[in-house]
Amino acid sequence: MPAAETVESPTIAIVGGGPAGLMLSHLLARRGVDSIVLDHRSRTEIEHTHRAGILEADSVRLLVDTGVSDRVLRDGDEHEGIDLRFSGRSHRIHFKELVWESVWLYPQTDVFIDLADARARDGGDVRFGVTDASVEGIETDSPIVRFTDADGTPGELRPRLVVGADGSRSICRRLVPEEHRSAYFHEYPFAWFGILAQIPRVAPELIYCRSERGFALISQRTETIQRMYLQCEPGMAPDAWSDEQIWEEFAARLAGEDDLTLPTGPIIDRAVLGFRSFVQEPMHYGRLVLAGDAAHTVPPTGAKGLNLALADVSVLAGCIEDWLGSGSDDALAAYTGTALQRVWRAQNFSYWMTQLLHTTSGRSDGAVGDFAAMRQLGELDTVVSSRAGRTYLAECYTGWPQR
Ligand code: PHB
Numbered sequence: 351m352p353a354a355e356t357v358e359s360p361t362i363a364i365v366g367g368g369p370a371g372l373m374l375s376h377l378l379a380r381r382g383v384d385s386i387v388l389d390h391r392s393r394t395e396i397e398h399t400h401r402a403g404i405l406e407a408d409s410v411r412l413l414v415d416t417g418v419s420d421r422v423l424r425d426g427d428e429h430e431g432i433d434l435r436f437s438g439r440s441h442r443i444h445f446k447e448l449v450w451e452s453v454w455l456y457p458q459t460d461v462f463i464d465l466a467d468a469r470a471r472d473g474g475d476v477r478f479g480v481t482d483a484s485v486e487g488i489e490t491d492s493p494i495v496r497f498t499d500a501d502g503t504p505g506e507l508r509p510r511l512v513v514g515a516d517g518s519r520s521i522c523r524r525l526v527p528e529e530h531r532s533a534y535f536h537e538y539p540f541a542w543f544g545i546l547a548q549i550p551r552v553a554p555e556l557i558y559c560r561s562e563r564g565f566a567l568i569s570q571r572t573e574t575i576q577r578m579y580l581q582c583e584p585g586m587a588p589d590a591w592s593d594e595q596i597w598e599e600f601a602a603r604l605a606g607e608d609d610l611t612l613p614t615g616p617i618i619d620r621a622v623l624g625f626r627s628f629v630q631e632p633m634h635y636g637r638l639v640l641a642g643d644a645a646h647t648v649p650p651t652g653a654k655g656l657n658l659a660l661a662d663v664s665v666l667a668g669c670i671e672d673w674l675g676s677g678s679d680d681a682l683a684a685y686t687g688t689a690l691q692r693v694w695r696a697q698n699f700s701y702w703m704t705q706l707l708h709t710t711s712g713r714s715d716g717a718v719g720d721f722a723a724m725r726q727l728g729e730l731d732t733v734v735s736s737r738a739g740r741t742y743l744a745e746c747y748t749g750w751p752q753r
Pocket residue numbers: 401402403404556569570577650651652653
């Protein structure tokens with residue numbers, strides 16, 4: 351006999367238990383608003399998904415100042431700048447000196463662990479491993495979320511508002527009728543080949559490197575494990591290159607007059623990351639709002655994805671509180687306007703960093719010689735040789751002030 355269905359009425363139902371969903375649940379709880387978070391993945395599965403690792407200073411403040419955890423201050427690494435490397439030379443962009451801000455290397459996995467622990471500590475209702483989640487009635491005042499709990503019990507939520515924080519393959523965003531949504535999309539002719547390697551730290555900060563053979567990024571995880579990426583063809587299989595070829599490719603792309611050398615070691619994880627820019631707007635329709643990757647995706651070059659998700663929910667928590675207090679839909683509509691301003695700035699920056707550093711094969715129409723490559727070097731030179739250029743990069747990379 352199937353187990354009896356339980357019907358619950360949280361104020362807010364949050365579909366998606368990644369950083370956006372958990373942070374929203376945490377911020378709402380601080381405002382006295384209850385929520386239930388659902389995710390189809392298990393906690394272990396989310397913890398083992400490798401994602402980007404850079405937090406803007408405001409994201410760090412959000413974690414620390416709202417009482418999630420201050421572990422980031424102990425286990426994270428403050429970076430006061432990055433290296434832009436091209437034509438075999440590195441150029442430091444000194445964020446702290448230029449805009450008085452830094453960023454923190456603290457992988458998304460750790461952000462997730464801190465948030466999941468904080469929700470458990472504070473008695474938050476987070477359900478991992480649920481299946482068959484579906485949402486209906488977002489055009490009415492009483493939306494319904496149906497799902498099957500991890501133990502097989504069917505459940506039903508009757509919240510006042512549903513938040514779709516269910517990532518880039520969001521089911522929620524498709525609930526907005528086509529005539530009420532606009533999608534903006536840009537596809538890139540390359541992808542990133544990402545590895546985790548057991549080697550010591552190469553440099554104190556991140557190196558973003560443009561070379562004729564394509565882009566390379568040297569990031570970090572621990573004293574003994576580093577995260578690194580190579581520009582590659584989209585659709586490339588993760589096992590297409592041997593370990594030897596990968597190390598040769600890094601060496602060739604990083605080669606320069608300063609003899610920067612990369613130690614080699616065991617490669618313990620490999621993955622190919624697709625590249626796209628995507629925005630769906632508005633981020634609010636009826637009794638549904640979207641947050642994080644469910645509403646927008648950026649290419650990883652600007653390290654903005656996680657920061658945007660946290661900025662979204664920081665704005666959203668206040669808008670939901672206003673909406674519950676006033677009963678006026680204007681409060682939810684305000685969310686879209688405020689969040690999208692930052693989203694489009696981040697879209698622009700991520701696109702700009704991407705085109706600044708990646709190489710495309712083939713000539714553009716009407717060009718004689720490799721015009722695209724020479725123009726790109728001209729742009730890189732302009733950025734690093736002027737304080738205004740470096741400041742622009744520093745301002746965007748460290749993030750715009752949260753409101
Ligand atoms: C990472 O550490 O995974 C990382 C860092 C910076 C980026 C992208 C990824 O721009």
